[in-house]
Amino acid sequence: MVRAAPTPFDRGGGVLSPHIRKEDSTLPEDRIRFPWDEYYRRGLISRRQFVKLTALLGGAAAAAPTILSEPEPAAAALAPADKQILRYPNVEPLHFDPATMESRPEILVGMALFDPLLTFDETGKAVPVAASSWDVSKDGLTYTFHLRSGMQWSDGHPVTASDYEYAWKRVVDPDVASDYASAFYPIKGALDYNKGKTKDKNTIAIKAVDAQTLRVDLTEPAAYFPRLVSTWNYLPVPRWQVEKFGKKWVDAGNHVGNGMFMLQKWDHDREMVIVANPKYWGTKPTLQRVVFTITDDTFRTSLPAFENNELDLTDQIQPGDIDRVRKDATLSKQLHKYRWSGTAMMFCDTTNPASPLSKAKVRQAFYLAIDHKRIASEVLRGIYDPAPTITPPGTMGYLSTPPLTGGVERARALLAEAGYPDGKGFPEMKFAWPKLVTYDLVAQAMQQMLRDTLKVNITLQRMERKEFNAAFNSWAKQPYTAYMDRWGSDFEDPANWANILFDSDQDFFHTRWKNAQYDSLVRKGSAELDPAKRRQMYESAEKILNTELPAIPIYHLGVIIAVKPRVQGFRLPPAAAAWYGTFGRVKIQAG
Amino acid sequence: MGAYLLRRLLLAIPTIAIVYTVAFLLVHATPGGPWDNAEKPLAPQVIENIRIKYHLNDPLWKQYLLYLNDALHGSLGPSYVNTARDVSEIIADFFPVSIQLGAVAMLFAVVVGIPLGTLAAVYRNTPVDYAAIGVVVTGISIPNYVMATILVTTLAVWLHWLPTGGWGGVWDIRILIPTVAIGFRPATTLARYLRTSLLEVLGQDYIRTARAKGLAGRKIIVRHALRNALVPIATISGILVADVITGSFFVETITRVPGIGRYFVTATTGRDYPVLLALALLFGVIIITMNILVDLSYAALDPQVRYS
Numbered sequence: 070m071v072r073a074a075p076t077p078f079d080r081g082g083g084v085l086s087p088h089i090r091k092e093d094s095t096l097p098e099d100r101i102r103f104p105w106d107e108y109y110r111r112g113l114i115s116r117r118q119f120v121k122l123t124a125l126l127g128g129a130a131a132a133a134p135t136i137l138s139e140p141e142p143a144a145a146a147l148a149p150a151d152k153q154i155l156r157y158p159n160v161e162p163l164h165f166d167p168a169t170m171e172s173r174p175e176i177l178v179g180m181a182l183f184d185p186l187l188t189f190d191e192t193g194k195a196v197p198v199a200a201s202s203w204d205v206s207k208d209g210l211t212y213t214f215h216l217r218s219g220m221q222w223s224d225g226h227p228v229t230a231s232d233y234e235y236a237w238k239r240v241v242d243p244d245v246a247s248d249y250a251s252a253f254y255p256i257k258g259a260l261d262y263n264k265g266k267t268k269d270k271n272t273i274a275i276k277a278v279d280a281q282t283l284r285v286d287l288t289e290p291a292a293y294f295p296r297l298v299s300t301w302n303y304l305p306v307p308r309w310q311v312e313k314f315g316k317k318w319v320d321a322g323n324h325v326g327n328g329m330f331m332l333q334k335w336d337h338d339r340e341m342v343i344v345a346n347p348k349y350w351g352t353k354p355t356l357q358r359v360v361f362t363i364t365d366d367t368f369r370t371s372l373p374a375f376e377n378n379e380l381d382l383t384d385q386i387q388p389g390d391i392d393r394v395r396k397d398a399t400l401s402k403q404l405h406k407y408r409w410s411g412t413a414m415m416f417c418d419t420t421n422p423a424s425p426l427s428k429a430k431v432r433q434a435f436y437l438a439i440d441h442k443r444i445a446s447e448v449l450r451g452i453y454d455p456a457p458t459i460t461p462p463g464t465m466g467y468l469s470t471p472p473l474t475g476g477v478e479r480a481r482a483l484l485a486e487a488g489y490p491d492g493k494g495f496p497e498m499k500f501a502w503p504k505l506v507t508y509d510l511v512a513q514a515m516q517q518m519l520r521d522t523l524k525v526n527i528t529l530q531r532m533e534r535k536e537f538n539a540a541f542n543s544w545a546k547q548p549y550t551a552y553m554d555r556w557g558s559d560f561e562d563p564a565n566w567a568n569i570l571f572d573s574d575q576d577f578f579h580t581r582w583k584n585a586q587y588d589s590l591v592r593k594g595s596a597e598l599d600p601a602k603r604r605q606m607y608e609s610a611e612k613i614l615n616t617e618l619p620a621i622p623i624y625h626l627g628v629i630i631a632v633k634p635r636v637q638g639f640r641l642p643p644a645a646a647a648w649y650g651t652f653g654r655v656k657i658q659a660g
Numbered sequence: 661m662g663a664y665l666l667r668r669l670l671l672a673i674p675t676i677a678i679v680y681t682v683a684f685l686l687v688h689a690t691p692g693g694p695w696d697n698a699e700k701p702l703a704p705q706v707i708e709n710i711r712i713k714y715h716l717n718d719p720l721w722k723q724y725l726l727y728l729n730d731a732l733h734g735s736l737g738p739s740y741v742n743t744a745r746d747v748s749e750i751i752a753d754f755f756p757v758s759i760q761l762g763a764v765a766m767l768f769a770v771v772v773g774i775p776l777g778t779l780a781a782v783y784r785n786t787p788v789d790y791a792a793i794g795v796v797v798t799g800i801s802i803p804n805y806v807m808a809t810i811l812v813t814t815l816a817v818w819l820h821w822l823p824t825g826g827w828g829g830v831w832d833i834r835i836l837i838p839t840v841a842i843g844f845r846p847a848t849t850l851a852r853y854l855r856t857s858l859l860e861v862l863g864q865d866y867i868r869t870a871r872a873k874g875l876a877g878r879k880i881i882v883r884h885a886l887r888n889a890l891v892p893i894a895t896i897s898g899i900l901v902a903d904v905i906t907g908s909f910f911v912e913t914i915t916r917v918p919g920i921g922r923y924f925v926t927a928t929t930g931r932d933y934p935v936l937l938a939l940a941l942l943f944g945v946i947i948i949t950m951n952i953l954v955d956l957s958y959a960a961l962d963p964q965v966r967y968s
Contacts, residue, residue, distance in 0.1 A: 163741075163742045163743075163744065164742070164744040166744065169743070243705075243709045243712075244709075244713070246706070246709040246710045246713045247706070248706060248710075250703065250705070250706050250709075251703035251705075251706060254703070260705070263703075263705055263706070263709070264705045316743070316744050317744075319744050337745075337753050337918070338753065338754070338918035338923075339826070339827055339918050362826070362916070363916075363918075364825070364913070364916040365913055365922055365926055366913045369913065369914065370824065370825060370913070370914065370916055373812055373813065373816060373817050373824045374823075374824045374825065374916075376817045377816045377817055377820060377823065377824045378820075379823055379824060379826075533692075533929070534692075534929060535690075535691065535692025535693070535696055535929065535930075535931050536690075536691040536692050537692075538692050538696035539691045539692035539693070539696045540691070541696075542696055
């Protein structure tokens with residue numbers, strides 16, 4: 070698995086209690102210190118130089134910052150407890166009910182309010198949280214989780230295995246109508262119950278054997294099941310509150326969690342506050358409060374508020390602002406770029422006879438004609454990275470070199486082979502996308518590049534998001550030509566990519582692409598418990614995918630934000646499931 | 661007067677019914693629904709469960725009657741986008757903010773606009789008039805979101821005098837920027853109308869009479885001219901008030917004010933049917949109310965107008 074080089078901002082430490090560290094002895098005691106750490110800290114080299122040195126000399130093997138093992142900040146003293154406050158921009162979350170949370174505003178906070186059974190560190194290693202350990206049966210079908218003893222909810226109730234059982238079964242309840250019920254379909258009985266075939270909850274194979282043991286039976290082996298368990302939908306809920314307050318259990322005052330923080334105040338669309346949970350079982354976080362300033366457009370409002378010292382962080386800096394920010398003496402030093410596990414692609418209907426893109430050679434020509442580097446650096450101002458392949462770095466199956474090469478020359482040759490020499494006779498084709506600043510810029514650049522290199526003309530069709538969604542849903546049955554959209558990981562595993570996106574039975578993006586060998590590889594891969602074999606399967610599959618190109622990768626997602634220098638240990642993990650621990654790592658420096 | 665009011669209120673009922681019907685049809689005719697989601701894969705069963713839960717499988721006429729029936733019984737239902745909250749709760753949260761901000765902005769508009777228009781008329785074709793016209797043209801040509809951006813950038817980001825945004829009620833300092841941003845244009849509109857109507861009044865015979873009998877200039881303007889010049893202002897004010905209290909999406913977004921204008925757009929892009937219908941009804945009621953108030957104010961301002 071390839072990871073980004075560590076930055077000094079990966080510091081944090083102490084998210085999980087020291088005794089996990091002991092249990093998990095394979096983890097390094099500390100992040101490897103480079104000789105130039107000290108130079109950086111003393112300001113003798115810039116952050117850029119530090120990262121370069123680390124990447125050049127340290128190599129990927131040494132780069133293993135984990136959520137468990139990060140050094141204490143060296144020089145600067147920490148602010149007193151009453152000043153351990155982080156001011157964070159957010160849009161209004163829907164609610165913090167794990168069953169129906171679905172997007173960043175609530176997942177980011179929700180993962181701080183509840184403890185999952187386990188999580189994954191940056192190296193892709195499973196790390197115990199509420200479960201101290203778990204076993205998998207030999208056939209890969211039965212998972213048994215052993216919960217820690219002595220854990221409490223924020224209201225003092227003991228945390229037991231039946232809290233997880235209740236919560237998980239609740240997500241599958243058709244009356245709850247959760248978007249994420251399908252995340253439980255690998256569990257025996259879940260699909261039938263969600264379909265309403267049975268009203269008996271006991272038919273779902275989730276069972277609290279005793280207060281500390283939770284057993285789950287799967288329909289077939291699923292190597293990615295622990296990854297699913299680390300997501301927000303697998304968080305527990307306090308049954309007594311849900312039953313007492315109904316859908317109002319999520320209000321501040323009624324909300325009870327078992328996470329490191331708890332919801333203290335929620336003034337809708339204005340401000341929300343979470344505070345350290347005194348009943349938390351593990352090491353208490355240094356940060357005491359997070360104050361969320363709620364706005365409906367963090368992109369537009371967070372930067373001015375940050376510059377006026379009302380916020381400690383910004384949201385994604387927009388392409389229109391980034392040049393000014395980079396030139397600004399102060400702001401330019403506060404910028405941080407994080408990888409976000411996701412890819413924007415041009416999806417093609419591979420079976421539409423009227424579309425030139427139904428020919429693999431045309432798709433390959435398009436792929437080679439698009440200058441990925443220029444799109445990332447010039448059009449998107451370096452906010453995102455070029456995507457030579459589909460599966461993003463950090464997810465098994467990622468290829469560091471694309472199988473298809475040859476540049477513009479080869480693109481022209483392929484187009485000629487497909488029957489359109491010099492673009493002659495290329496039919497009119499539409500390229501749709503949902504309105505978004507970055508898509509708007511990229512689509513126009515692609516149109517230009519294809520015209521310049523291949524002499525083909527594509528018609529752009531920009532749509533409002535919901536209008537696009539309706540069109541997209543209709544494409545499940547009706548032919549179309551091509552559109553641009555992106556996929557961001559819920560969790561960094563190929564089960565969240567290859568299997569749901571490009572397996573011909575799933576075909577989430579309606580490309581109607583079918584390759585028997587690919588299907589067989591990814592299906593075997595999802596069940597394979599040996600990581601080395603599994604990786605090989607997904608890498609072979611990825612080669613097929615990136616040669617046939619039902620989707621043409623354009624750029625990998627990322628995020629550039631500004632962070633005040635007094636905020637230490639903050640980093641944005643690359644996938645939503647990894648948001649657990651984000652606020653627990655933060656420490657505020659004095660002064 | 662009472663009979664007139666009653667008649668107007670009764671006439672409002674069919675108007676509201678039309679507003680509801682048109683809004684209902686438009687909302688459902690717009691492409692894309694609340695659960696048209698392309699960001700993540702929804703299993704067919706999941707979509708089916710949602711459709712059943714929110715009656716989306718029922719024929720349109722049945723949904724029309726269902727919602728109408730609920731609304732008449734005072735229940736606006738849950739929001740489709742945020743199912744944990746009821747529409748009435750959301751409106752109760754956002755609308756008072758827009759009313760407060762709108763009232764303050766309108767006050768600003770009156771305090772700035774009336775003197776400005778009066779000065780321009782009284783000192784017609786002098787540098788004072790030209791300066792006032794300059795302000796008016798500026799106000800008409802600068803959209804409120806540009807105004808808001810300019811104010812935030814200069815007063816907050818550069819000078820650090822004020823916060824960039826947020827909401828703390830009428831007495832909170834953060835209200836200043838949105839007030840000016842929203843109130844500036846109505847202020848110049850008032851000034852422009854007042855200048856025209858005041859000039860017309862000042863040319864009337866009774867003003868000459870007042871001058872001839874030796875009344876002080878200020879007294880003539882304030883007591884005699886201004887009062888009559890205010891009739892067209894009342895008409896335009898009604899529209900301005902309705903406009904200002906229903907909020908401005910851009911200003912509310914830029915200055916982080918949790919107002920109804922902002923929510924209206926959020927609900928539209930999210931296709932939040934119940935919220936959209938409720939807001940269409942609410943805005944309909946506001947505009948009808950303002951029109952009735954304007955008509956009644958004529959009677960107060962102009963003795964020639966009598967309702968019977």
